Amino acid sequence: MRKFFKNVLYSGIQDRLAPEDQVKLLFINSIIFFGLLVLTFFGVRDLSHGDMVLGGVTLAISSVVLALFFLIRVTKTIQIGAWFLPFLMFGFFTFLTASGGANSTVVLWILVYPIFVVFLIGSFWGSVFAAVFLAVQALLLFVPGLSPAAAVELEFKTRLIGVYAIVFTFSLAFEIIRLQAQKELTRTASELAGAKVQTDGILNTVTEGIFLLNPDLTIGDQHSHSLKAMVGKDDLTGRSFLEELRGRISEKDYAAAKDYLDMFFLPDPPWHLMEEINPLSETTITGPDGLPHHMTFSFRSVELSTGRRVLGTVRDVTESFELNRKLKEEEDRSARQMKHLFQIIHVKPELLLQFLQDADQEITAVNRHLKDQKTDPSQLIEELFQAVHAVKGNAALVGLSAFAARVHALENMVAAFREKKPLWQDFLEMTVQLxxxxxELTEIRELLGRMSAFQRGIEASSADQDLLLLALEKAIDQLGTDTKLAVDLDISEFQPHLIPEKHRKLIKDVLVQLVRNSYAHGLEHPSERKTAGKPGRPRIRVATTPAGPLLKLAYWDDGRGIAPEALSRVFEAGFSTAASVGLHAGRGVGLSLVKQRVETAGGRLSLRSVQGKGVAFDITLPLS
Amino acid sequence: MRILIVDDSRIMRNIVKNTLKSLRYPEDVFLEAPDGQVAWQILEAQEITLLLVDWNMPTLNGLELVKKLRANAKHQKLPIIMITSEAAKYNVIEAVKAGVSDYLVKPVTEKGLEEKIRRVLDRRPS
Amino acid sequence: MNIRYITPFIEAVEGAFDQMFQLQPQALTPYLVKKEEILDWDISGIIGIAGEARGLVVLSFPADLAQELTAVLTGQAKDTMDEDVTDTVGELVNIIAGNAKKGLEEFRLLISLPSIVQGHHHQVTWPSGPVPIITIPFSTSRGHFSLSVGLENIITT
Structure with missing residues (x-):
């Protein structure tokens, strides 16, 4: 029903019109309907009084007005109505005035003209029409003989004009003011709409949950979209913030949060502390997905025109928290292992292994008793005490004092239950401690295991990848760099694995000494070699030859060799062919010491040399 | 100036005193009490500038003392710092709710105590 | 591992058995378990724990108890480990986990959705590293089951 009336009054076109024009249309249609009513009434009455002319015209006008109604509906614009009516009324009222007669009060109709016309066609044109209309009416009223209206009493006529003027003035004023107010309203509305678009844009995009809390800790209607996702609910306005949290955080946190948020609304909150004591600054909440999420909340107070509110921000930092937690885990684990390592280092390895085995046995034994449900409690306590006491004692003996202290704590616990009868919970506590x-013992064992694996690795590598060879190559490298003399090393027939373990170090030292000697005395620079007709780079060759129960090791270089007169004195202590004492030669200690050591090991060292061609050292060592 | 230190542990009181001394507070400003009851009597009898109080004490604990003080018009504005091992957030909030001016968690550092004292005394209405 | 982490589970077990089956399980002496040990049960519900401590809580049942409990709920006797049995055990473990959750919240411990493992001599994958594991055996008028807890304290501060 309402819809029908609305349709009729707005001519079905309210959606196409600006608010201003909607009002205008309403006005037009009201005039039309009211006018129809009045015109029909008066027309019929005049006809029944026998006044055919007046009645006929009136009724004619009413049908025009009716037609206008439909015309507006059909053309779907109000301009027709808005302009047609002023003209229509102009004509009709003038007709009324003109035909009115001396005592006619029908002339009073002119007073409504300025109101209608100013509103229908605006202040400017309305004024124009109203003014022209007034002029015409004035003519009809005051010019004698022009119309029967001129016969109207003078006082009446003047009053009429006066009232018209007032009505006109006020209509104009009213219309202008109304228009201004309308403009202002439209402008404000569009500004607000624009601002809201921006705010909505922000609230819909931020990843943080942002919200305002009222003094009763309910959530305000402006909050960010993300908040809804975090809580898992679409409709948060007016909901109690704490109730939303309640199921998802611990009771203690809930109580603390309530106290904290209430503090914001006290008359004098301790502002300097508020940031520090936020109980929700970092908290784990069960999210709508059932998984734990790590959230940070922060709260600030804001003073709005409507009073104090609390601005809350919440961010989901689960990822970074997880990362930190993993890091902390790693740190803690490393710290624990370091502690254990430190303890272990002070302990003799064999002792430690023994201890671990014994402790394992003790614990397994007492565990058997625990498993066997038939054991009488006081006996069980006794077994526990014995086992723990034993482990503690052994740990202390072996040197694991920190560990022993921890076991001691358990021992005290068990001891106390030797007196008092233990309840089931007490057994649980003791089992947990055990x-x-x-x-911890497992951790120590694992650590030890890793250490021995490491050890084995070292030994394995020293067997496979020959340290001897490494040392030799390193020495040549170093010397080559120091003397700026590169050398070709031939080890194609060198088999270091043939050298027995006990001689390895000796051989290494010997070879290194021989290389040093070569560099210091024998090897020549390329220019000198060219003159001597030797290949550009000096050569060193090391070879092993097994010979039954002996091992022969040969060292050979193609340097300058040793002069015959020096040859016999080479192994004398203090003898040196070097011109001066340097880093690598000159003290005359090396070769004599080498010979001595080889002989002490049960071997022989001999030397051959051709001056200008090179030297060869032969070393023989017993294999067994 | 008078600073009242309240803690049932003599060692703890000494630690606080020493920290204050290293912050150049002279010896004669210190007063001590081993529990809340004695502290209350001192506070009623003398003008105290600053109260440093522990939470867990016999007879009258720190929290109760604070509540009692704040309920009394005479001690409304007294600067109170609670120095305690209770670190959980909900404990802190309880203390703030009771009316402490600030809160410090043990162990006490020079810097920490200095900062809190400054905060609390600077804010005192003149 | 801390006794305070275990107690909520024990209470949850007692509550669930009472409400669902009108049984009052008796907790027997707890004992230690090594990681590699193979459990002597037919079906287990495994609840994961994360947070301040990390590890598993395992409820293990023999076939006949599991079947009997299923019979109580379905009204039909069971003689095989069929879907109903798996569902019953699953439901029971879910309820226990849910009830235990409340008691663990204040320790910043979180529980995962339980999973069910079946088959005689099935093995449970405990967390890596040296984890303390204890087993609490329970006895009821209809059979035995066990609650095993393997928890490693992560953040010691």
Whole structure:
């Protein structure tokens, strides 16, 4: 029903019109309907009084007005109505005035003209029409003989004009003011709409949950979209913030949060502390997906025109928290292992292994008793005490004092239950503590295992990748760099693995000494070699030859060799062919010492040399 | 100036005193009490500038003392710093709710105590 | 591993058995378990724990108890480990996990959705490293089951 009336009054076109024009249309249609009513009434009445002319015209006008109604509906614009009516009324009222007669009050109709016309066609044209209309009416009223209206009483006529003027003035004023107010309203509305678009844009995009809390800690209607996602609910306005949290955080946190948020609304909150004591600054919440999320909340107070509110911001930092937690885990684990390592280092390895084995046995034994549900409690306590006491004692003996202290704590616990009868919970506590000790023993064992694996690795590598060779190559490298003389090393027939373990160090030292000597005395620079007709780079060759129960090792270089007169004195202590004492030669200690050591090991060292061609050292060592 | 230090542990009181001394507070400004009851009596009898109080004490604990003080018009504005090992957030909030001016978690550092004292005394209405 | 982490589970077990089956399980002496040990049960519900401590809580049942409990709920006797049995055990473990959750919240411990493992001599994958594991055996008028807890304290501060 309402819809029908609305349709009729707005001519079905309210959606196409600006608010201003909607009002205008309403006005037009009201005039039309009211006018129809009045015109029909008066027309019929005049006809029944026998006044055919007046009645006929009136009724004619009413049909025009009716037609206008439909015309507006059909053309879907109000301009027709807005302009047609002033003209129509102009004509009709003038007709009324002119035909009115001396005592006619029908002339009073002119008073409504300025109101209608100013509103229908605006202040400017309305004024124009109203003014022209007034002029015409004035003519009709005051010019004698022009119309029967001129016969109207003078006082009446003047008053009429006066009232018209007032009505006109006020209509104009009213219209102008109304228009201004309308403009202002439209402008404000569009500004607000623009601002809202921006705010909505922000609230819909931020990843943080942002919201305002009222003094009763309910959530305000402006909040960010992300908040909805974080809580898992679409409709948060007016909901109690704390109730939303309640199921998802611990009771303690809930109580603290309530106290904290209430503090914001006290008359004198301790502002300097508020930031520090936020209980929700970092908290784990069960999200709508059922998984734990790590969230940070921060709260600030804001003073709005409507009063104080609390601005809340919440961010989901689960990822970074997880990362930090993993890092902390790693740190803690490393710290624990370091602690254990430190303890272990002070302990003799064989002792430690023994201890671990014994401790394992003790714990397994007492565990058997625990598993066997038939054991009488006081006996169980006794077994526990014995086992723990033993482990503690052994740990202390072996030197694991920190660990022993922890076991001691358990021992005290068990001892106390020798007097008092233990309840089931007490057994649980003791078992838990025992499990922690067993875990620590496992950790120590694993650490030890890794250390021995490391050790084995070292030994394996020293067997495979020959240290001897490494040392030799390193020495040549170093000397080559120091003397700026590169050398070709031939080890194609060198088999270091043939050298027995006990001689390795000796051989290494010997070879290194011989190389030093070569560099210091024998090897020549390329220019000198060219003159001597030797290949550009000096050569060193090392070879092994097994010879039954002996091992022969040969060292050979193609340097300057040794002069015959020096040859016999080479192994004398203090003898040196070097011109001066340097880093690598000159003290005359090396070769004599080498010979001595080889002989002490049960071997022989001999030397051959051709001056200008090179030297060859032969070393023989017993294999067994 | 008078600073009242309240803690049931003599060692703890000494630590606080020493920290204050290293912040150049002279010996004669210190007063001590081993529990809340004695502290209350001192506070009623003398003009105290600053109260440093522990939470867990016999007879009358720190929290109760603070509540009692704030309920009394005479001690409304007294600067109170709670020095305690209770670190959990909900404990802190409880203390703030009771009316402490600031809160410091043990162990006490020079810097920490200095900062809190400054904050609390600077804010005192003149 | 801390006794305070275990107690909520024990209470949850007692509550669930009472409400669902009108049984009052008796907790027997707890004992230690090594990681590699193979459990002697037919079906287990495994609940993961994360947070301040990390590890597993495992509820293990023999076939006949599992079947009997299923019979109580479905009204039909069971003689095989069929879907109903798996569902019953699953449901039971879910309820226990849910009830235990409340008691663990204040320790910043979180529980995962339980999973069910079946088959005689099945093995449970405990977390890596030296984890203390204890087992609490329970006895009821209809059979035995066990609650095993393997928890490693992560953040010691």
């Amino acid at each position: 499990s922690l000790i067993q875990a």
